[in-house]
Amino acid sequence: RRALFDYMGIESRAYPGEKGLNSGINGAGISVAITFVDQTSLESALNTKTPRGVLVEDILGHCSNVKEALSLYLKYYDTPLVGGNIVISDRTGGVTIEQIYPRSALEWHTTEPVVCTNHFLNLTMVNYSDHIGSKTRWKQMKRLLENGTDDISSIKRAVSDHHGDFPICSHHGNLRTNSAVIYDLTNLSMHYHYGPPCKNNWETESLLS
Template sequence: MTGLTHVTLSGTAYECGVIHGETFVDEIQQNISVYLDKFAYHGVDKQTTREQASDLLPRIQEWNPEYAEELRGIAEGSGISVIEIALLNVRYEVLYAAYSDGSLGVDGCTSFGLLPEVTADHHTYVGQNWDWAEPIANTLIVTEVHRDNVPNHLAVTEAGIVGGKMGINEHGIGLVVNGLVSPNDGDDPFRKPFHVRCREVLEAERFDTALKPLVASLHACSSNFVLGHADGEIIDVEASPNGPGYVYPRNGVHTHANHFANNGFESCMERQLPDTLYRARRLRQALEQHSGDIDPATIKSALSDHFGRPASFCRHIDKNKHPQKRTQTDTSVIIDLTERTLCATYGPPCETTYNTYQLGGAA
């Protein structure tokens, strides 16, 4: 496998889901299997997980009826039960609630944003190394969504999950994300799920309406969202069950890892992943030293850094860890908001090349 498979989803929300489900049956089944094992390892049995997904499904219908329709379409197209597809779509809430005791954290992810004044071509960029369980690299796909009445967008998602986490829409709004953990994660699981919010960001026409789904209601679990706009704007929203915090670029550069940079929240991920404390700072340093002349080659080189390997931001499997706690960079993503292009790798960026996906047709 050399790159992530690109698929165009068009028609109604339901029809988009059907195409998604029909195209990626095997990947969706693999994804469900990987997550059920992971949930079980973290003390959440299958029955509890299915009940949580079942309870959340009617609420997703209320919060975002079209998301629920697309989810049902994936079930129809793949021939897999709607509860299991719902389970994938709330997998962030299931796992991160289990992490909130501070003992189970497994993640990674180092993200960035670059304003036009620091880039060689004066474009605005966002991107990240997305670090997660190794088998999930095989279920990552690039969906290009062309639905009536919502902006077209291109995003990396996991097969079976409607909302892409790293993406760009036709209005130049882009998104990348990081996992965060704080003590009240999961106390109230019946809040709008992470992946639904990601989809709503990429369906926004303006930057203020892209921010709204992240800040207008409290989150079930903590997470970080880096939003960018092609016209030269970047805002980082650190969400938690107690409310959002904000971080803005400094000297045209923004970076973020897996701990809260805003002082208002108790941050838990670094207790298990202390490497988060150097990853964002180190990426900032690698980018800032080329300020005014940063191009995609500079970014790719920065994202391949191995300081602290395997706990580097080009992340590699740590064989000393339990298999369920091992992570690697499953994909490295660079989004040129000005050009509406998304470049992504399959696996750690030091070992592979970036494929370019252009909104409006694969390059």
């Protein structure tokens, strides 16, 4: 289908050849981001399921608000998508969709900061190995955002945090922070950092320019 809105975003880079965008923003002021949560590895999931990046691009190209995006998601309801969180936001609020085919859960948001890492808050999964590190990062990011500060500078500091054994910005072990992105729905801009965001070499692009 031909896109109705201009959009930009970050390609999925976790596995070679993965289709679609990992996150993005469009000219109508809606953003979409995903995190991976599945019972198998991403490589195994992609062998049998549709990449969620395809859904991300479909939403960005054709939806002007969260309700439209949710309606479009329902058209994918019978499509086995790679499991994970899908966070959709506009200027009025947002929605988080937890989905691991064929189950899903939906949570609406209005004012509170929404934090998603690599586990579910509503759906139950058994024998999922990433809970400890994911929950630790989730709790730390909640603490960093609990004062309600949502300006770009504060968010940059939050995603650069090195606190604890499972830091938000990680340089060691299997969990390494390869990039970071912040979407500004008011100014329709994208602040992107290739590599660990603590290096503070951010680049900014705008759909208005």
